[in-house]
Amino acid sequence: FKNIQYGDYYLEVSFFGFENKYVNFSLNQNQLDLGKIKIAENEKVLDQVMVISKQDVVKYEIDKKVLKVSQDYANTSATAFEVLENVPSISTDIEGNLSLRGSSSYTLLIDGKPSLMDASDALKMIPASSIEDIEIMTNPSSKFDSEGVSGVINIITKKDKTNGTSGIINIGAGLYNAYNADGTFQIQRKKVTLNLGANFRTNDSPSQQITERLTKSDSLDNLYRLEGENLRKRLSFGATAGIEFRINEKNAINVSYEYSGFKMSMDNKSTIQTFTNGEETSSYYNTENRDWDFSGSRAYLDYFHYFNDKKSHFITLSGFYRGRNGEEEAITNYYYTPGSLDGGNRNTETGPTGRFRFKLDYQKPFENGNQFLAGLQSDLGNSTDFTKAFTYDPTAAEYIETPLFSTDVNYTRNIHAAYLMFNGKVKKLGYQFGLRGEYTDRDIIPSKGESAKIERFDLFPSVHTSYQQSDKTQFILSYSRKIERPRSWYMEPFITWVDQYSVRTGNINLLPEYINSFEFGWIQNMSKKSTFSFEAYHRQVINKTERIQRVYEDEIVITMPENVGTSNATGLELSLDHIIKPWWRATVSGTVFNYMLKGQVDDLIFDQQAINWTAQLNNSFSLKNDWKIQLMTSYNGPVTTAQGLTSPFFRANLALRKSFWKKNATATLQVRDVFSTTKRESTTISNN
Numbered sequence: 001f002k003n004i005q006y007g008d009y010y011l012e013v014s015f016f017g018f019e020n021k022y023v024n025f026s027l028n029q030n031q032l033d034l035g036k037i038k039i040a041e042n043e044k045v046l047d048q049v050m051v052i053s054k055q056d057v058v059k060y061e062i063d064k065k066v067l068k069v070s071q072d073y074a075n076t077s078a079t080a081f082e083v084l085e086n087v088p089s090i091s092t093d094i095e096g097n098l099s100l101r102g103s104s105s106y107t108l109l110i111d112g113k114p115s116l117m118d119a120s121d122a123l124k125m126i127p128a129s130s131i132e133d134i135e136i137m138t139n140p141s142s143k144f145d146s147e148g149v150s151g152v153i154n155i156i157t158k159k160d161k162t163n164g165t166s167g168i169i170n171i172g173a174g175l176y177n178a179y180n181a182d183g184t185f186q187i188q189r190k191k192v193t194l195n196l197g198a199n200f201r202t203n204d205s206p207s208q209q210i211t212e213r214l215t216k217s218d219s220l221d222n223l224y225r226l227e228g229e230n231l232r233k234r235l236s237f238g239a240t241a242g243i244e245f246r247i248n249e250k251n252a253i254n255v256s257y258e259y260s261g262f263k264m265s266m267d268n269k270s271t272i273q274t275f276t277n278g279e280e281t282s283s284y285y286n287t288e289n290r291d292w293d294f295s296g297s298r299a300y301l302d303y304f305h306y307f308n309d310k311k312s313h314f315i316t317l318s319g320f321y322r323g324r325n326g327e328e329e330a331i332t333n334y335y336y337t338p339g340s341l342d343g344g345n346r347n348t349e350t351g352p353t354g355r356f357r358f359k360l361d362y363q364k365p366f367e368n369g370n371q372f373l374a375g376l377q378s379d380l381g382n383s384t385d386f387t388k389a390f391t392y393d394p395t396a397a398e399y400i401e402t403p404l405f406s407t408d409v410n411y412t413r414n415i416h417a418a419y420l421m422f423n424g425k426v427k428k429l430g431y432q433f434g435l436r437g438e439y440t441d442r443d444i445i446p447s448k449g450e451s452a453k454i455e456r457f458d459l460f461p462s463v464h465t466s467y468q469q470s471d472k473t474q475f476i477l478s479y480s481r482k483i484e485r486p487r488s489w490y491m492e493p494f495i496t497w498v499d500q501y502s503v504r505t506g507n508i509n510l511l512p513e514y515i516n517s518f519e520f521g522w523i524q525n526m527s528k529k530s531t532f533s534f535e536a537y538h539r540q541v542i543n544k545t546e547r548i549q550r551v552y553e554d555e556i557v558i559t560m561p562e563n564v565g566t567s568n569a570t571g572l573e574l575s576l577d578h579i580i581k582p583w584w585r586a587t588v589s590g591t592v593f594n595y596m597l598k599g600q601v602d603d604l605i606f607d608q609q610a611i612n613w614t615a616q617l618n619n620s621f622s623l624k625n626d627w628k629i630q631l632m633t634s635y636n637g638p639v640t641t642a643q644g645l646t647s648p649f650f651r652a653n654l655a656l657r658k659s660f661w662k663k664n665a666t667a668t669l670q671v672r673d674v675f676s677t678t679k680r681e682s683t684t685i686s687n688n
Helices: 080-084 119-125
Strands: 007-013 021-027 058-061 064-067 090-092 098-100 107-110 131-137 152-157 164-174 178-188 192-217 220-246 251-276 279-306 314-335 343-365 371-393 398-401 407-426 429-446 452-468 473-484 495-499 502-505 513-525 530-553 556-581 584-601 604-622 627-636 639-641 644-646 649-660 665-671 682-684
Touching (some): 080 131, 119 220, 192 251, 314 495, 371 495, 530 584
Parallel strands (some): 107 152
Antiparallel strands (some): 058 064, 090 098, 131 152, 178 192, 192 220, 279 314, 314 343, 452 473, 584 604, 604 627, 627 649, 644 682
């Protein structure tokens, strides 16, 4: 307090649910310590009060959509992947990959930094209880990397801003060896904040599989049929440590380190039959065992310098490192005679990956509310893959290396970028303009086959506008240009045996995809109880990449990525959030889009058109005595691909939560796929 005269005073201390307390004191010096002041609970306060207010689960900003994950209690024991499964624009496939608006190509960030693992794997490792918000940018601004067909997903983790020591621990257990535990702890003082965290998660996923493949060649019809059981096991763990040091009002430093590991195995036991023109030609028992083992670390250092007290004028210098080691092994064995191993294949792939990133960001506000932003970034990456192939020799009773299919590849990719942005507001109209330039230097050197080098410069503009017609009505219009560069394993120029009847190879001549994306949004707060949102979008992908299947040899199929042409997706996303009763809140949402693909690769002509759609209905019930129930249902309609169709499926998840000890502890019971309806079917058709 400033400008207080010396004299006698009294202090009134009050807090809801407690008795007011008055403390008399005399002020005769500049500093005064009144010691600890204790206040007593007010017994006359009602035992229980139900407060009904509408907190938006989704918040819309000029260039992104923000999911308020911390407000959704059904996600307590879930992962970020499971949270996103219930978002209208998100879908998942049978392999556990996540797609945003029909594309599995997107950039995943964690607190604005690149993730350690591949996107889908990383999302399965992040506990939902550690997430505050998830930002979805389907049209990201020029400040962000241009990489990704469908945009950027940024995970914002929880951070406690109060002084003192705080923490949270979550423990969960379920069927199929589903166990999880995670904890975050924070110690905050005036100038220093220490953040610590750890997580562990394991679960099994049993399933059944039926595959039929008919190959027509001249007068021969060859049918391959597999029927069996799968068991997929996942184990992930990690630890983080970070320190934030506020040197003074103008300068601050953040240092963070993360270590994580991910292990997965998939065991398949099946019976395989082959037929030629309807006659059985072979029948045997098949086992397939796949193991993935990844571990790595992520570290970054940020320096902030603020030019004003509001901290709106600043410069940031960042250094980032990500390193990972991975091992993969796949063994396929087949038995014509029970108990006798008659043949098989073994493939291994190992290798380290390293990535450095250096970044500078500058932001300058003006008196009229406008802002200027600029930045530089260098991203330096290198990876090496050592691939070996083995064939089982029944005579020697061992796997013999096949040199023809054993190859090493060194992959180097450096990207240097710069961006400029300007944003502001004129009355009710908000605007944001940006331009990003990126120079790509990529080199692929295999131990066998041809090398490939690319040097290319690209420009990526972005435009975002918003119009706040009233407190209840907002319109958003945006455009951005993006790129999807081929993944390293998409360009490996050698053949890898997947099983006895399937092989895959890369394509060293693969071109990057270029994406033009347009969006229009309308957000309407219809009342204190209801919010409606309408989003329309169009996305054009040039040099569209698809994994194409062809016949390699009789009954053997080869899969290779190809640039198949140009695709166009035009769609709508609708959402209605409504409080039906003081204790009942419902959110209904859906997506529908028209997908068209036109192009040609050799003798394969692609001319696809289809309507794809999804729908979600979430119901939340707040009952007495701190009981809460949430029922989340979703339906994924059929999805058209370049060579076929993925069938629709329905899913329902249920959660029950009870709070204890003045809400310092909660217990949550979850049932996923309540009706056991998550059945996925896909069909692939190829000429010749």
